[in-house]
Amino acid sequence: MATVGTTKAESDRGLVVIGNGMAGCRAVEELLEREQGRYQVTIFGAEPHVNYNRIMLSPVLAGEKTFDEIVINDRAWYADNGIELIASDPVDAIDREAKTVTARSGRTVAYDKLLIATGSDPFIIPVPGKDLPGVITFRDMADVDHMLGAAEKGGNAVVIGGGLLGLEAAHGLTLRGMKVTVLHLPGTLMERQLDEAAGWLLKSALEARGQTILTKADTAEIVGEHHVEGVRLKDGTLIPASLVVMAVGIRPSVKLARDAGLEVGRGIKVDDHMVTSDPDVLAVGECVEHDGLVYGLVAPLWEMCRALADGLVERHSGYKGSVTSTKLKVAGLDVFSAGDFLGGDGAEDIVLRDASRGIYKRVVVKDDRVVGAVLYGDTSDGGWYFDLLKKGEDISPIRDMLIFGQAYASGGGQGDPSSAVAALSDDAEICGCNGVSKARVVQSIVGGAVSLDAVRSTCKASASCGSCTNLVEHLLSLTLGADYGGARTTKTLCKCTSFGHGDVRREIVAQGMRSIPEVMQKLHWSTPDGCSGCRPALNYYLLCALPGDYKDDQQSRFVNERMHANIQKDGTYSVVPRMWGGLTTPKELRAIADVVEKFNAPMVKVTGGQRLDIFGIKGEDLPAVWADLNAAGMVSGHAYGKSLRTVKTCVGTDWCRFGTQDSTGLGVKTEQMTWGSWMPHKFKIAVSGCPRNCAEATIKDFGVICVDSGYELHVGGNGGIKVRVTDLLCKVATEEEAMHYCAAFTQLYREEAHYLERTAPWIERIGLEYVKSRVVEDGEGRDALAARFLFSQRFTQDDPWAKRVAGEDAQFHQPLMMAAAE
Amino acid sequence: MTNWTDVGCVADIPVQGARNLQFGGQPVAVFRTVDDRIFALVDRCPHKAGPLSQGIVHGHTVSCPLHNWRIALVSGEAQGDDKGCTPVVPMRLDGDRILLGAPAALADAA
Ligand SMILES: Cc1cc2nc3c(=O)[nH]c(=O)nc-3n(C[C@H](O)[C@H](O)[C@H](O)COP(=O)(O)OP(=O)(O)OC[C@H]3O[C@@H](n4cnc5c(N)ncnc54)[C@H](O)[C@@H]3O)c2cc1C
Ligand code: SF4
Ligand code: FES
Numbered sequence: 001m002a003t004v005g006t007t008k009a010e011s012d013r014g015l016v017v018i019g020n021g022m023a024g025c026r027a028v029e030e031l032l033e034r035e036q037g038r039y040q041v042t043i044f045g046a047e048p049h050v051n052y053n054r055i056m057l058s059p060v061l062a063g064e065k066t067f068d069e070i071v072i073n074d075r076a077w078y079a080d081n082g083i084e085l086i087a088s089d090p091v092d093a094i095d096r097e098a099k100t101v102t103a104r105s106g107r108t109v110a111y112d113k114l115l116i117a118t119g120s121d122p123f124i125i126p127v128p129g130k131d132l133p134g135v136i137t138f139r140d141m142a143d144v145d146h147m148l149g150a151a152e153k154g155g156n157a158v159v160i161g162g163g164l165l166g167l168e169a170a171h172g173l174t175l176r177g178m179k180v181t182v183l184h185l186p187g188t189l190m191e192r193q194l195d196e197a198a199g200w201l202l203k204s205a206l207e208a209r210g211q212t213i214l215t216k217a218d219t220a221e222i223v224g225e226h227h228v229e230g231v232r233l234k235d236g237t238l239i240p241a242s243l244v245v246m247a248v249g250i251r252p253s254v255k256l257a258r259d260a261g262l263e264v265g266r267g268i269k270v271d272d273h274m275v276t277s278d279p280d281v282l283a284v285g286e287c288v289e290h291d292g293l294v295y296g297l298v299a300p301l302w303e304m305c306r307a308l309a310d311g312l313v314e315r316h317s318g319y320k321g322s323v324t325s326t327k328l329k330v331a332g333l334d335v336f337s338a339g340d341f342l343g344g345d346g347a348e349d350i351v352l353r354d355a356s357r358g359i360y361k362r363v364v365v366k367d368d369r370v371v372g373a374v375l376y377g378d379t380s381d382g383g384w385y386f387d388l389l390k391k392g393e394d395i396s397p398i399r400d401m402l403i404f405g406q407a408y409a410s411g412g413g414q415g416d417p418s419s420a421v422a423a424l425s426d427d428a429e430i431c432g433c434n435g436v437s438k439a440r441v442v443q444s445i446v447g448g449a450v451s452l453d454a455v456r457s458t459c460k461a462s463a464s465c466g467s468c469t470n471l472v473e474h475l476l477s478l479t480l481g482a483d484y485g486g487a488r489t490t491k492t493l494c495k496c497t498s499f500g501h502g503d504v505r506r507e508i509v510a511q512g513m514r515s516i517p518e519v520m521q522k523l524h525w526s527t528p529d530g531c532s533g534c535r536p537a538l539n540y541y542l543l544c545a546l547p548g549d550y551k552d553d554q555q556s557r558f559v560n561e562r563m564h565a566n567i568q569k570d571g572t573y574s575v576v577p578r579m580w581g582g583l584t585t586p587k588e589l590r591a592i593a594d595v596v597e598k599f600n601a602p603m604v605k606v607t608g609g610q611r612l613d614i615f616g617i618k619g620e621d622l623p624a625v626w627a628d629l630n631a632a633g634m635v636s637g638h639a640y641g642k643s644l645r646t647v648k649t650c651v652g653t654d655w656c657r658f659g660t661q662d663s664t665g666l667g668v669k670t671e672q673m674t675w676g677s678w679m680p681h682k683f684k685i686a687v688s689g690c691p692r693n694c695a696e697a698t699i700k701d702f703g704v705i706c707v708d709s710g711y712e713l714h715v716g717g718n719g720g721i722k723v724r725v726t727d728l729l730c731k732v733a734t735e736e737e738a739m740h741y742c743a744a745f746t747q748l749y750r751e752e753a754h755y756l757e758r759t760a761p762w763i764e765r766i767g768l769e770y771v772k773s774r775v776v777e778d779g780e781g782r783d784a785l786a787a788r789f790l791f792s793q794r795f796t797q798d799d800p801w802a803k804r805v806a807g808e809d810a811q812f813h814q815p816l817m818m819a820a821a822e
Numbered sequence: 823m824t825n826w827t828d829v830g831c832v833a834d835i836p837v838q839g840a841r842n843l844q845f846g847g848q849p850v851a852v853f854r855t856v857d858d859r860i861f862a863l864v865d866r867c868p869h870k871a872g873p874l875s876q877g878i879v880h881g882h883t884v885s886c887p888l889h890n891w892r893i894a895l896v897s898g899e900a901q902g903d904d905k906g907c908t909p910v911v912p913m914r915l916d917g918d919r920i921l922l923g924a925p926a927a928l929a930d931a932a
Contacts, residue, residue: 192858266917811834815844816842816843
């Protein structure tokens, strides 16, 4: 209740505002618009400036604007409206009993109504060195001045945080001549606004501008004696820097309010008219929490300020919360995001990827309403989608055209895409990658190419990036009419793409693609982050194409490979250490026995591949089990992987009276050459010392049968569900040749099979003759294949267990609570 | 009234991954999706009780590591032609902290 309000004239009422920022001043503006002179206004500001447009600090940093250009209200505005601005004097305390505020200078001012608009405090990650000179945040004009000062000296800057703010800081500093590295903890830039695909495009674009972007980069400390000298990551990397900008997030600035006993959650709690738990105290802007939500963008503030002013003049509209959208203010990079961009249950994604123009658009639709959108490269329709979203309009009538944007969707007449294709002129380009015209496509269809694959192989249309696949299919159905079955002859890799495995593998190599999001973008994946079918396949294809370069994506691996152990039906794991060629020693047996006892493994079993399998190990015990096995010199047997499993052997000449060659020795050597290699599927080898074939080499992926005159090499066997006996590949005379052919064959399979296709179905699909032509008849080709295999082995023959024992990816093994208990 | 227990922070969960824990006498999986959302389910696949925390996370679903059923993270329901549901664990975020709902609520669900 306004105690003095009844005795004083209306115009004498005192409104004190704490915070001369965007919300505080806008609230006053709204109020003045409704009723001049109702309140005597005093504004306290911590900063020395008049009210300026904070979001324009980024352009000021980038040199696109000056401070004067971003001032919203100059001195004259304060004077004209009789507002007293007390700048450079932050309020330190609120006394709600006495209804006064006291600032740092000691000045005390009484209020009838108090408005708190203190905004946010930047979050500082609590690492050693955070208080060193040269470590700053990006919040106000003083920060910008600091950055400009540092940039004048040049050198290296590190920006911690790859969100909106961090990227704008990085952009400005780059333009000012600094060498900038952005450190971002999540795997995707701007992960709160962008999905992985758009984040990847953004990252590539920033890298092309000379910035270094490190994702999954966890800061350990900021180093330096008297001033920052660099940033050290948890993985040990040291990045030199003379300036460190922390832009990892903001927290509502609530200290004053809390100290004054107001109700505070994440922000100062307000009702629909921005009134706090004290009816004479209002709050607005980033410092408030409304209906459980806090906001970090300006659009909601405007709505809050309107509701606040309405309330103060006793009009009752009220604030109902806001939906927000975001744009990145970095010249030439168009990024837009709004609403819920991964819609979850019942939501459908409509995705458009245009690789050659660098465009990615995704609209999320749920119950025929737009609920979210992410646009990259072309954001011109952002406003339109946002409008549809806010209004909750039924989009079913324009659904087919929604993704093409407003101009197209409201074009009406173009409703039928087939007729649009029919209307294209003969020389219209259908396939941009290969420069194929409509006439050329029609000609090859008429000439007998009656399926998409046939068109792809005859005239190359749609054979590269695939973005014209729809056009080609329309031409097929227009040209063939009822004769076009529509069915594709090769199966697609999964429902996320129109490409088959072979196409994807070929394009990865041809276009030199380097990451899963890149493949998804360039090949027009229809889902944001794929599925459990394509992600493991792409991960393998990239691994195979870029040995040593590609960084394996653990989250795209099935659990067995992620955990380097076999998951069993009760959720425990089994562990198989490598026993080369099936040989073992007392020391190894003792180590295994000790592990079994120590970890109460309920069972040990000899496997079909002559190894020992220890069952019933808990996920969190795995590193300790491996540590013990490693200590006895044993490494992972990869019994869990799409990789070389075992080389099974018989005893051969050493002991057996029939043996013709040293099959055990050859088996051991072969295993040492091939272990650790990732494959399209599991891969087994065996070496038998004579045609009695005790090692069952004729049902292995690669089998060797030793004979008097040398070695018979067999391929494509399978002892699984569908038993298949090997085909004879050829005969060679020496052990060296046997191993060389083995390497070449293995690499051919690694490079050309589909993911999850074992050698048996692979050979039945491509034919034995083809394998022979590559591995037996073409000597040079064979050497090259073997060389590529051995090259890639240089990067994979380190024991994954040892890395885990050393602490890599420890989080996969610890239950979450442990982290909480720290 | 739900009692909330702090079980860790968002950064503890790998993106497109999960962590598990025992909570209220139940195995619970806490997932983090590509868009940085957090979900919590009882860590038991409705098919044959596979540990969902060990599956591949894509979109807002997880594929079970045992037989590849796809489970929606929001509802715990099996997708596609499969039928079944695992209980959703009450979860809320306080800033970066992950809070799980009272064991009582879980026991009811189970
Ligand atoms: C570099 C940058 C770029 C941005 N870009 C965008 C964008 O593109 N789009 C968008 O929507 N949003 C953007 N934002 C966010 C936007 O600026 C904020 O949402 C908005 O400024 C919040 O308004 P506010 O009034 O609540 O807080 P502020 O504008 O921060 O104002 C709070 C003011 O209160 C003062 N203050 C704090 N405590 C006291 C005290 N005790 N006594 C006196 N004064 C005090 C502060 O000094 C400050 O001046 C950006 C922010 C930054 C920093
Ligand atoms: S395969 Fe021949 S050499 Fe090997 S153990 Fe059997 S009989 Fe002996
Ligand atoms: S237990 Fe999950 S799919 Fe079978």
